[in-house]
Amino acid sequence: MRSRYKQTKHIEGLFWRAAKAYRIEDFQEALRMIRAENPTATAYLEGIDYQHWARAYFPGIRYNIMTTNIAESFNALARQARKLPVMMLLEFLRSTLQKWFYTRRNMTDACTHFLTPWAEEKMASHILKSANMSVKPITIDRYEVHGPSKPVAIVDLAKKECTCRKFQLSQIACTHVAAIARFQNLSHCYPCVNKDYSTEYWQAVYRESVEPLGDPSEWVQSEEIRIVHPPQMGHRRSSRPSEHNRRLLQGEETRQVECSRCHEKGHTRLVCTNPLSGVGSAREV
Structure with a gap:
């Protein structure tokens, strides 16, 4: 919302007010305020299922967690490590988890209250x-x-x-x-x-420890060693990957293209063969 409608004042704050609302009445009031500021932004939000971003319509329990995009957190963590070879990247992640578990286990042991x-x-x-x-x-x-x-x-x-x-x-x-x-x-x-x-x-979450792998010379090697070759990959475009093969979210329906000539779904104007009636059909053809 900040980047898409940055010309509208206070649009981000109103969006979070709607997203964090507990009652449906408060959500509708925040949505009405967004509509007054920017009707286009309201139409954009109404095109997204409320269950995916509004707490008032979420069918489960969010436990006060409003963001679930763990991929962005992982990318921020491994921003520099992603440039390393795969084995070094895996070791970086393992050692990071080892440090996190040790630090947070000490935090839980020092906590004397019933709640976190x-x-x-x-x-x-x-x-x-x-x-x-x-x-x-x-x-x-x-x-x-x-x-x-x-x-x-x-x-x-x-x-x-x-x-x-x-x-x-x-x-x-x-x-x-x-x-x-x-x-x-x-x-x-x-x-x-x-x-x-x-x-x-x-405390139960961090009770176990993440163990190091040790020296590679001391690893127990299997008698049946199978060599796994890297997959053969074709030339990839430099642009962002297409989302046509993206797995749909729960309750999300597949969007069909709509022809701008006859306004039927399933094809585009370039391959449209439907006859047009009325004034202006000759110009359309």
Whole structure:
């Protein structure tokens, strides 16, 4: 959005406001603001399935992760190492993982809280924001929470749902749940936080170590050594590879070309043989 519509002021901020919205109502409001700024940008976004970029329409749980393009992260990591031979590139990646696992294993061992530092900071922020909220119980599991400026929220602790949708989408107790915990005189909200944010799970991820390969002279060689030759590759163009053979995303449909002459799909103007009727057909042919 920044590069495509850089002439429009604040377009990137409005896009992220729509993408990060938890409620569909907030998403539609942000999309309306984008339409007022740039109708072309709105048409571009509406042509993309909302499930692929908007949190409010995502069918699963994102755990507050909005970007999943790991290829860009890998390219940034191996920017210089990609120029090396394949074996040296693999050794670079292995040694990098070895360093990461060692560093983060020490970080997890030093953590004394029930939740990870990121989750603890998030919970502390929610508890602080819930200080001025009032709670009215409905049943033993359902509560009505009033904020100073935000709309009323209905929380169901049994289903772990809140009308603000932050509770069920992020799997972390929102400000309304924190207000209920204060209303119940609880010391923490840990039961309302997914176990994936716990320090125990964090430690389990980096419990194993990445071992070095050792000296090549000490490797155990197989009796059946098979020589693998590099694949035969033809001449490749210097431009970016075509995306015609790209694997489609889940729910994405194949786009068919449309003829600008007869407006039928499946062929282009160059091979169109359909007769045209009406005024101007002779000029079109």
